[in-house]
Amino acid sequence: MSSITCQISMSLDGFVAGPNQSVENPLGEGGERLHEWVISTASWREQHGLKGGDRTPDSEVVDEVVRDVGAYIMGRKMFGGGEGPWDETWTGWWGENPPFHAPVFVLTHHPRKVLQMQGGTTFTFVTDGIESALEQARAAAGDRNVAIAGGASAVQQYLAAGLLDELYLHIVPVILGSGERLLEGVGHPTLEPVKVVASPAVTHVKYHVVH
Amino acid sequence: MSSITCQISMSLDGFVAGPNQSVENPLGEGGERLHEWVISTASWREQHGLKGGDRTPDSEVVDEVVRDVGAYIMGRKMFGGGEGPWDETWTGWWGENPPFHAPVFVLTHHPRKVLQMQGGTTFTFVTDGIESALEQARAAAGDRNVAIAGGASAVQQYLAAGLLDELYLHIVPVILGSGERLLEGVGHPTLEPVKVVASPAVTHVKYHVVH
Numbered sequence: 001m002s003s004i005t006c007q008i009s010m011s012l013d014g015f016v017a018g019p020n021q022s023v024e025n026p027l028g029e030g031g032e033r034l035h036e037w038v039i040s041t042a043s044w045r046e047q048h049g050l051k052g053g054d055r056t057p058d059s060e061v062v063d064e065v066v067r068d069v070g071a072y073i074m075g076r077k078m079f080g081g082g083e084g085p086w087d088e089t090w091t092g093w094w095g096e097n098p099p100f101h102a103p104v105f106v107l108t109h110h111p112r113k114v115l116q117m118q119g120g121t122t123f124t125f126v127t128d129g130i131e132s133a134l135e136q137a138r139a140a141a142g143d144r145n146v147a148i149a150g151g152a153s154a155v156q157q158y159l160a161a162g163l164l165d166e167l168y169l170h171i172v173p174v175i176l177g178s179g180e181r182l183l184e185g186v187g188h189p190t191l192e193p194v195k196v197v198a199s200p201a202v203t204h205v206k207y208h209v210v211h
Numbered sequence: 212m213s214s215i216t217c218q219i220s221m222s223l224d225g226f227v228a229g230p231n232q233s234v235e236n237p238l239g240e241g242g243e244r245l246h247e248w249v250i251s252t253a254s255w256r257e258q259h260g261l262k263g264g265d266r267t268p269d270s271e272v273v274d275e276v277v278r279d280v281g282a283y284i285m286g287r288k289m290f291g292g293g294e295g296p297w298d299e300t301w302t303g304w305w306g307e308n309p310p311f312h313a314p315v316f317v318l319t320h321h322p323r324k325v326l327q328m329q330g331g332t333t334f335t336f337v338t339d340g341i342e343s344a345l346e347q348a349r350a351a352a353g354d355r356n357v358a359i360a361g362g363a364s365a366v367q368q369y370l371a372a373g374l375l376d377e378l379y380l381h382i383v384p385v386i387l388g389s390g391e392r393l394l395e396g397v398g399h400p401t402l403e404p405v406k407v408v409a410s411p412a413v414t415h416v417k418y419h420v421v422h
Binding site: 012013014030169171173174175176177181183184186187188189191192193196198199200202203205207 | 223224241380382384385386387394395398399400402403404410411413416418
């Protein structure tokens with residue numbers, strides 16, 4: 001059976017975005033430092049249609065985390081476009097050919113028609129809660145996994161509801177001091193580290209959530 | 212030259228003690244879960260005059276972190292005995308033969324005479340600040356390292372002052388939800404992961420602090 005997974009970069013002090021997030025700076029102040037490790041990998045560059053980058057253990061992790069994903073779920077803030085009813089001209093941060101290449105289910109309070117993008121990405125807007133989004137994503141993914149793409153609030157909701165099977169944290173050696181925390185309001189899940197990949201830039205730890 | 216080091220167990224959500232710390236429960240609610248990994252090791256049991264325990268990578272880490280330590284510095288709360296002027300009958304949590312076997316410098320606002328314990332541990336009470344404590348600890352340690360033993364406040368002060376050279380975190384896969392955070396109010400030090408030891412119980416990551 002397929003798993004519900006999440007992989008996300010977190011600062012050593014627990015933040016997945018810096019302070020003062022805005023439409024201009026959705027990662028918050030300093031938040032881009034959480035993603036420097038990924039942007040330098042050959043795998044990430046390939047996924048985004050770019051050449052170059054480094055073939056490192058980090059790059060292998062980037063390959064690994066997309067390999068078995070059949071569908072994604074993300075929060076409204078991660079998809080972008082502000083709050084409230086949709087501005088229909090907003091089609092996400094990622095341009096005409098987003099890097100997901102799979103069905104993406106966006107959690108929102110505001111209905112909107114499915115968006116068909118290039119390269120196999122569709123954005124489906126789900127207004128009736130996280131369990132409905134999961135059911136639709138599971139159906140779309142078939143035997144493959146459903147990945148919670150972020151942001152913090154979406155991950156927190158699935159973890160708190162006991163629906164997450166695997167949390168793959170990329171622990172980045174920066175201290176942001178403030179911003180958006182990942183592991184807040186999630187209760188006390190039992191986690192087991194099952195894989196660790198170390199590099200000079202980041203420590204990857206994959207946890208199984210024990211049900 | 213000797214280094215200023217710190218090794219400490221931290222929950223995945225960044226806490227080194229649980230909520231509602233008290234004299235009866237100095238680790239706070241759930242805080243004992245941060246130390247289960249260490250108590251099960253053969254090395255920790257040997258250091259405390261006990262038999263048994265497991266020879267695991269975790270046990271080797273426990274050996275490693277005491278090997279080159281010539282002196283310790285700890286906060287008043289870690290030493291215990293409540294707040295305010297000293298109750299002279301209080302000699303720490305550790306009995307007549309504490310596990311340090313080295314000079315220990317206790318940061319406090321209240322003067323007290325040196326305590327000579329069994330097994331080579333002395334407690335010296337330092338009332339004129341963290342730099343004075345460090346100077347005295349360095350002199351006592353000679354070529355060996357000075358370890359900041361905890362708690363959170365002592366570690367934060369040395370890290371924020373740019374005096375810490377090495378932070379060895381034992382990242383325990385528990386989520387405490389609240390309590391005492393480690394990496395708060397320490398500014399934005401640059402850290403480099405230089406060693407990772409993985410086990411089913413805990414992920415050990417040693418960081419160098421770049422000066």
